[in-house]
Amino acid sequence: MRVGLIVDSACDLPYEFSRRHDLFVLPVTAVIDGQTYIDEHEPVRTQEFYQSGLLLKGHHAETQAFSARQIHDLFMEKIVTRFDVAICETVTRSRSLIFQNATEAMNSVMAHYQGARKVAGRDGKFSMGVVDSRQIFAGQGLLAAHTLRLIGQKLSENALRHEVETFTDKIHTCVIPRDMHYLRQRARKHGDKSVSALVAFLGETLNITPVIFGLGAEGQPAARTRSFDAAVEKVMNYAAGRVEAGVLTPYVSLSCGLTWTEIEDLPGLNRLRDACEQNGVELLLSQMGITSSIHVGPGSLCLALAAEPHQFSDFR
Template sequence: MTATLDAGPAGPASIALAPETMATAPKAARTGIVIDASIDVSADFLADPDVAVIPIPIRIGGSTYIDQHDPEASARYMRENGNGEGVAGQSIPLDAAQMRNFFIERFALDYDSVYCLTITSTRSPIHDACSEGSSLALAHIRGLRQVADMRRPFQFRVIDTRNMFAGSGIAAMALRDMLAAQMSPKDVRAELLRIVDSTYTYYIPDDLGYARTRSRVRGDRSIKLASVVLGSALAIKPIIRGYQGDTHPVSKYRGRAQSWGKLFKFAARRVAEGQLHTPHVIVSYAGAMGELHATPELGELRQACERAGVSLHVLQMSITGMMNIGPGGLTLAYSGPVPNEAP
């Protein structure tokens, strides 16, 4: 779902604009991208000056972590919660009023168009808070732009990616490609929605008990109690597919090595078919990255991507993702046609 806000020159004239803010008013139109911090994207994406990240505070016991794709914060989280302490964690996303302030401060005068991408609204309140916050910001942004004599319309689109973590990152990175190619706003919207509707995210939790507890907090019932009891005894690792806001298990294997290997080989076949809707595959991991890079099948996926001209992004999972999936959890995502097989 998308929410589009348009602000013309009309608006309240009583809003005063600070002199230092007026001095920074831009001369050319710019388009910004804002993502919530749980979305897994590459470092070069985050380094783009037109990208902003909505931080998500995480509270575990007496400790607070700010999820905003900061490597030091992620390392601290893993160091202090490597034994599953995050199962009792609580995310405290910004509410609508805080979103309003964030949007005004970051985008009101420096941009004419903004795309805000969030993880699926079926598992998180962030999308609703962003939608409400952008609506609250609109009147104030109109006033600021009038005082700055900015007559160009202002557009703010809130996009529900209908996925989580690596899956939401696919839409974000595809959007950046479209903006770099200077596609028209109409074409961007149509293509972005096509990608959102065709993105598949595969989750492999390492600890089924942890993952079930956390998933139920999000309203996800894809991991059953019987599966946890049996899976823990036999070291079963399920592969769970996320698609269009829903999740369900599609296969299961004995041990991490087998489940990871099957998933990476499956993804390599999808890449080799040459039908991906955007040239990106994202893998995010809630653990030491050396463990992931040592997997032989990941090397096979990397080679398949190189041959096909697809970018493979192997990333540290966001703190929010690590808290929800658990230590050792993995996600992989791409956008493409309906798969003809399960991993």
């Protein structure tokens, strides 16, 4: 039985990791200044995106979920003919229509997959499930990495889905936005009130950069610093301390809306790398995808790990 994992373009993971594990990425449409881009997490296009400065102030950017029809067609062509069981993990449904559209597409696929499998020469039944990850960006990437680990353990389909849905409630996420007003405007469009007007005001007028921390996509300001670098160092120290204390899956996911040169210069990154190496944890370091960067703003950072209940202040 071949099991496939599908994520969408809001899921941040290193390209080589995704390719090595045969991860299928469901694209998202990005519209920037009226120009349409299809975000498939292709690394060359992502790097060009950052170097071009397309999300700097003055540019208007939005994302659009693929329609149920588009997703149906992709599932029939790319998934039904390759896998016997498929799990589709989407960005939290509170931020996008992807979960809704993927669920509608799945229902249609389950009613019509037999012909496509017959043409492809695949015997047996096909089954599929769509899971609301309740995560964003690096958090969604962490869930995907853990899911791939579970798939490797050859769990039954029901056990696999149960483990995934239980695990997602244990993912802690840190987000450092570079532009608080950009983030607040985006958040208000999606009903996320975690970024208050006061924090947005402080972020612009006093150069105070917050660290937003919480379970999954539900975060609150946990620290305020005088610079982006100071905020990054706090997050790196938090993550290193949490890794040393123990994590629930051997991964830390870190995505950055920066060029690779800027990423390598991040303060505290080497300390986190050392902590991961010494504790048998893989650091999944990636450029933030186009979709993620549009949602949280260019130059931002997102880190996720899974652990027992704790506070950000416990490890900073």
